[in-house]
Amino acid sequence: MSHDPNCIFCKIVAGEIPSRKVYEDEELYAFHDIRPQAPVHFMIIPKQHVASLDEATAEHAPLLGRILTLAPQLAREQGATNGFRTVINTGPDGGQEVYHLHVHVMGGPRPWKVG
Template identity: 65%
Template sequence: MHTDPNCIFCKIAAGQIPARKVYEDDELIAFHDIAPWAPVHILIVPREHIGSMQEVTEAHQALLGKMMVLSTRLMRELGVTNGYRHVVNTGADGGQEVPHLHLHVMGGPRPWNKG
């Protein structure tokens, strides 16, 4: 599995930087966003360093599906009962701030309206 020693998400996945984890296994790690846009805002991150959706291939289909299924489970476990939003920012023009593929999952009242 490819990792990037300079990537903050690779460092979180390796346990080198602390995070408020809500899930981890051999492929994925999920943790609370440090600058949340909603009452519940988690990131689901592959342990493998994938720079963005632009680097995704057919070989990543199962991983991407697992991320989506996991998001539903985690929102339920975190008490989100009235809907949530999925966001994947891709590249600079797409608003991606960390060059490592990650899925934002935001729940609670109107999570897209940052106060």
């Protein structure tokens, strides 16, 4: 499994940086965002280092499918029972700040910042 020793999300997966874990299995890790923009705001990341969605290939399709099918289950478990939003920031113009593929899942009672 690919790991970037300089990547903050790889360090979170390795337990080198603390996080508020939501979920973990052999391929995926989910944790609360440190700057939440909604009452429910967590991220799902692959444990394998993939820098961005732009670098995903056909071999990543099953992993991406798992992320997107896990999102609703975790959103409900975290309290987003009336819908949620998923966001994948990709590249500098897409607002990506951490170059490790991650899916934001946001929900909960509105109003909350959309942006």
